[in-house]
Amino acid sequence: MSHFYLGIDVAKAKLDCALRLPNGKFRAKVVPNSLEGFTVLSTWLAAQKADSVHVCMEATGIYWEDVAQHLATAGLTVSVINPAQIKAYSASRLTRSKTDTVDAKLIADFCAERQPLAWQARSEAEVALRALVLRLDALQTMRTQESNRLLVAREAVRKDIQQHLDWLDTAINQLIEAINDHIDHHPDLKQQRELLDSIPGIGERTSAIILAFYADTSRFANSRQAAAFAGLDPRQYESGSSIKGKPRLSKVGHAFLRKALYMPAMVTLYKTAWGKQFRSRLAGAGKPNKLIIGAMMRKLIHVAFGVLKSAKPFDSAIHLA
Numbered sequence: 001m002s003h004f005y006l007g008i009d010v011a012k013a014k015l016d017c018a019l020r021l022p023n024g025k026f027r028a029k030v031v032p033n034s035l036e037g038f039t040v041l042s043t044w045l046a047a048q049k050a051d052s053v054h055v056c057m058e059a060t061g062i063y064w065e066d067v068a069q070h071l072a073t074a075g076l077t078v079s080v081i082n083p084a085q086i087k088a089y090s091a092s093r094l095t096r097s098k099t100d101t102v103d104a105k106l107i108a109d110f111c112a113e114r115q116p117l118a119w120q121a122r123s124e125a126e127v128a129l130r131a132l133v134l135r136l137d138a139l140q141t142m143r144t145q146e147s148n149r150l151l152v153a154r155e156a157v158r159k160d161i162q163q164h165l166d167w168l169d170t171a172i173n174q175l176i177e178a179i180n181d182h183i184d185h186h187p188d189l190k191q192q193r194e195l196l197d198s199i200p201g202i203g204e205r206t207s208a209i210i211l212a213f214y215a216d217t218s219r220f221a222n223s224r225q226a227a228a229f230a231g232l233d234p235r236q237y238e239s240g241s242s243i244k245g246k247p248r249l250s251k252v253g254h255a256f257l258r259k260a261l262y263m264p265a266m267v268t269l270y271k272t273a274w275g276k277q278f279r280s281r282l283a284g285a286g287k288p289n290k291l292i293i294g295a296m297m298r299k300l301i302h303v304a305f306g307v308l309k310s311a312k313p314f315d316s317a318i319h320l321a
């Protein structure tokens with residue numbers, strides 16, 4: 001069977017598609033980034049007699065999620081790539097031009113040469129939970145911005161800002177209730193939330209965020225991969241005998257997860273027994289506070305992944321040993 005590779009450069013409104021044929025030539029198609037566009041894309045692939053297609057796209061914001069979900073559900077092999085990989089691949093080929101069409105072809109070539117792992121379609125429950133969690137974060141960010149504006153606002157606009165703050169407070173509370181109801185109405189998610197709630201330092205909102213991204217533990221081979229998904233894996237920088245940089249977080253991963261885990265890490269380090277012991281051990285080894293916080297953020301992912309994977313609650317005896 002001949003293999004076709006479809007590279008998709010994802011934008012908010014459109015999808016630039018480059019189909020690499022078995023002979024190495026390309027055919028291009030631009031479709032809307034909508035359900036109607038996905039249907040047009042499927043019809044076009046059928047017209048090209050592309051029976052075996054490996055689809056590849058970058059994880060650009062949230063704009064890739066619907067098309068990836070649609071194509072994976074339709075039975076196509078779909079890979080979702082970190083944009084940093086495509087950027088490095090482009091540099092290795094000395095690509096000088098950058099257009100949507102060029103990027104789509106580049107992604108198709110990357111797919112053909114590197115054969116990236118297949119992305120797994122998420123359950124509808126997980127997709128909905130992630131949307132609710134991200135929306136809650138957006139509203140809370142907006143509320144912080146409005147609160148800052150209120151502090152320095154002119155009298156002419158203070159009332160309007162306060163009304164917006166009141167509306168945001170109501171909307172935030174409604175979203176929190178919607179998230180809790182959503183988890184309660186899905187037994188698997190509810191059971192997983194109870195497991196996460198057993199971890200000291202992880203509260204209601206953090207457990208919902210972890211479930212939105214890690215409910216399906218089969219996506220990751222181990223806890224290190226789970227941490228790398230959030231960009232919390234350590235980055236070493238050494239060269240020869242003279243260059244030895246300080247280890248840092250790679251940050252090649254989901255920035256939202258890193259932001260969401262910062263405060264839980266602080267709470268765990270300073271308010272829980274196992275966190276205090278963790279902090280004391282690293283501080284005794286001469287580690288700076290910033291590194292300790294990052295290490296705890298990574299540790300929380302490791303522990304949460306282990307709890308979800310094993311379906312066993314947090315065991316304080318293990319972490320206080």
